[in-house]
């Protein structure tokens with residue numbers, strides 16, 4: 001196991017990158033602590049796979065260094081890094097049996113056959129392929145093949161880290177949940193450094209203690225699921241995490257008051273420093289209270305989501321969502337109040353601290 005450090009990494013797939021836009025990773029400086037369970041979360045194309053491949057050594061960064069503990073591994077190939085990597089799509093040896101596929105990384109390292117057998121049986125049980133152990137991988141479904149890939153990644157107990165690149169993409173939804181839970185258990189039992197790439201917030205939030213959110217080639221926030229929910233550092237995090245995401249309303253700030261069109265909202269404190277072209281007030285739909293008091297809105301749509309409802313409305317010309325209990329009534333002249341403890345202020349997409357510690 002190891003502590004993985006990405007030191008001032010930049011990466012471009014172009015021969016002569018000029019502007020920031022030419023970089024798949026603009027600047028990444030980050031430490032994955034030894035034994036941590038991390039999720040790397042972000043939309044397609046934001047640089048997750050690029051970052052993972054730089055860690056595993058499949059890709060050499062244009063700039064910067066990769067360190068495993070105190071060792072600079074930037075110039076070392078994958079084999080020398082002692083890393084297990086599970087890819088988005090199955091990579092299996094078709095002519096080998098399921099059993100031999102799983103045994104391969106262990107036999108490769110000359111692990112005694114009785115130890116191999118014990119480990120392989122354990123993995124077979126975990127991925128639910130005991131019955132098919134003696135079958136050739138060829139002819140199995142994509143689902144089963146991906147389970148083999150996953151199992152192979154977990155086979156060796158002595159790796160520095162295990163990297164998962166959207167490993168459950170081709171797995172059916174029912175099994176996804178079970179496998180994710182098993183990965184989490186495995187992390188608790190063996191304490192490997194694990195980095196799990198996904199574009200799915202539910203996957204990220206259930207798997208990881210720490211979520212690293214990426215957007216357009218940069219890490220925009222690192223935090224616990226609670227921190228990402230309560231204090232999104234960037235509007236992208238506010239919008240990407242949550243369902244629906246955070247409401248973002250253009251505002252003008254005057255002391256500790258935010259003006260939304262003709263309405264004003266009292267902030268818990270004045271912003272410490274405010275500079276930027278675009279100022280927005282952020283409030284999650286969970287903290288918008290709908291009732292007879294506050295700012296008038298017009299409701300455009302009510303969406304039923306089981307025990308709660310999402311109210312889509314218009315406030316001073318801006319779309320806004322509120323989550324209310326199923327039995328919550330919508331008054332004839334609906335108004336909204338924002339819970340002041342959950343207001344966030346943004347200048348050019350980045351969160352601004354307010355006086356009084358918020």
Ligand code: ADP
Pocket residue numbers: 013024042043044045046047048049050051
């Ligand atoms: P993610 O895994 O988050 O979807 P990637 O790391 O695969 O993102 O891609 C980041 C950016 O780099 C994207 O704009 C993608 O088009 C580009 N890219 C990825 N791989 C290559 C490649 N081999 N050659 C050129 N561009 C690439």
Ligand code: MG
Pocket residue numbers: 048049050165
């Ligand atoms: Mg990818």
